[in-house]
Amino acid sequence: MKHINRNEFLSTKIPLPPLEEQKRIAAILDKADALRQKRRESIRLLDEFLRSVFLDMFGDDAEGKNYVNLEKLCFINPSKLEIKKSELELEASFLPMSSISEDGLLDLSKTGKVSELKKGFTYFREGDVLFAKITPSMENGKGAIAENLLNQIGFGTTELHVLRPKHPYKSSWLYTLLSSKKIRKKAASFMTGTAGQQRVPENFLRKLKVPPPDLEKMAIFDKIFYAVKNEKEKMKESNDIFKELFNSLVQRAFRGEL
Numbered sequence: 001m002k003h004i005n006r007n008e009f010l011s012t013k014i015p016l017p018p019l020e021e022q023k024r025i026a027a028i029l030d031k032a033d034a035l036r037q038k039r040r041e042s043i044r045l046l047d048e049f050l051r052s053v054f055l056d057m058f059g060d061d062a063e064g065k066n067y068v069n070l071e072k073l074c075f076i077n078p079s080k081l082e083i084k085k086s087e088l089e090l091e092a093s094f095l096p097m098s099s100i101s102e103d104g105l106l107d108l109s110k111t112g113k114v115s116e117l118k119k120g121f122t123y124f125r126e127g128d129v130l131f132a133k134i135t136p137s138m139e140n141g142k143g144a145i146a147e148n149l150l151n152q153i154g155f156g157t158t159e160l161h162v163l164r165p166k167h168p169y170k171s172s173w174l175y176t177l178l179s180s181k182k183i184r185k186k187a188a189s190f191m192t193g194t195a196g197q198q199r200v201p202e203n204f205l206r207k208l209k210v211p212p213p214d215l216e217k218m219a220i221f222d223k224i225f226y227a228v229k230n231e232k233e234k235m236k237e238s239n240d241i242f243k244e245l246f247n248s249l250v251q252r253a254f255r256g257e258l
Contacts, residue, residue, distance in 0.1 A: 036239055036243060039235050039238055039239040040239065042235055043103055043235050043236065043239075044103075046231060046235075047103055047232075049228065050224070050225065050228050051176070051179070051180075053221065053224055054176045054177075054180075054221065057214075057217045057220070057221055058173075058177075058211065058213055058214075058217065058221075059211065066211060066212070067209040067210055067211050068209070068210065068211075068212060069206060069207050069208065069209065069210075070163075070205055070206065070207075070208040070209075071205070071206040071207070072166075073165065073166055073169050073174070073210065073212060074129075074163045074164055074165045074166055074169065074174060075163070075164040075166065076161065076162070076163055076164075076202060076205055076206055077122075077161060077162050077202060078123065078124070078125070078128070078162060078164055080118055080123045083114065083118060083123065083153075087114050087151070087153060088113075088114050088115040088118075089113065089114070089115060090113070090114050090150075090151045090153065091111050091112070091113060091114075091150050091151060092111065092112060092113070092114045092117055092149065092150055092151055092153040092155055093108050093111055093146075093149040093150045093153070093154040093155075094110040094112045094117060094121070094154070094155055094156065095107075095108075095110070095130070095146075095154060095155070095156035095157065095160075096110070096156065096157050097132065097142065097156075097157045097159060099156075100130060100132065100137075100142050100143065100144055100156070100157075100160075101142070101144070102140050102141045103141075103232065104143065104144045104145065104175065104179070104229065104232070105144065105232060105233065105236055106144050106146070106147075106148075108148060108149070108150070111150055112155070114151075114153060114155075117155035120158070121155040121156060121157070121158060122155060122156050122157060122158050122159075122162060123153075123154075123155055123162070124146050124153075124154045124155070124156065124160075124162045124164075125146065125149070125152060125153055125154065125164070126146060126147060126148075126149050126152035126153075126154075127145065127146065127147065127164070127165075127171050128145070128146045128154075128162050128163065128164045128171070129143070129144075129145055129146070129162070129163040129164070129165070129171055129174050129175045130143050130144050130145070130146055130156065130160050130161075130162060131143045131160065131161040131162075131163060131178055131205070132159060132160060133159055133160065133161050133199045133200040134159040134197070134198070134199050134200075135188070135191060135196070135197075135198045135199070137159065138184065138187060138188065138191075138199075138200055139184060139188055141179060141184060143175065143178060144175070145171045145172070159199070161200070161202060161205055163178070163205065168215060169212075169213070169218070170218055170219075170221075170222050172221065172222045172225035172226065173213050173218050173221060173222070176221075176225065177210060183208070186208075187200045187204055188200075190204040
């Protein structure tokens, strides 16, 4: 590092607590970290539960005689031309890939003006389903339902496909369908591009064969989906608090305050 004398750095004295004190501090930090791990595991188990319910109600994604192309059930990558002039000066949510999780949750802290974001980013609206198209985000399951957007408008990374359910289909059904490991694996086999920059082409989604869901079952699943999603959001909020507390404990440990 510039402006740092190596010998002075190596000769710097640091406080080293007795071994028993080190063990006590390590035990406190281990307990705090265990709480974070338990909450992450709880979110994973909720996702598994939801996938099991979905498969029980709608089956898997194996092709059948009553299947249709996905484009029959949703609009894919809606055009920015539908943005109204009156919306150009509004603030909108902005989602880089880092703001989209692998468990369907979003970080909506970033925003920008519609007139600026529309120039170079992917456009979507409230209720649209976001599908990461680039490797490894796609294989890792990145995607979400765009909800609670500022002014119900959003923009994000160009590495997204946007799917908007046609009436009467629901975003919860479409998102969970596209989160299927089988569909993600199939999508990976259709990727194009060079290594490290491979993407799922739009046409894969358009021609993907899927079974139209039973509308009554879909309505029931929608209620289950949002009950689970609400629990996940509470757990994430709690986990964020524990993360801050853990970082605070680490800092206190370094200052010898534990």
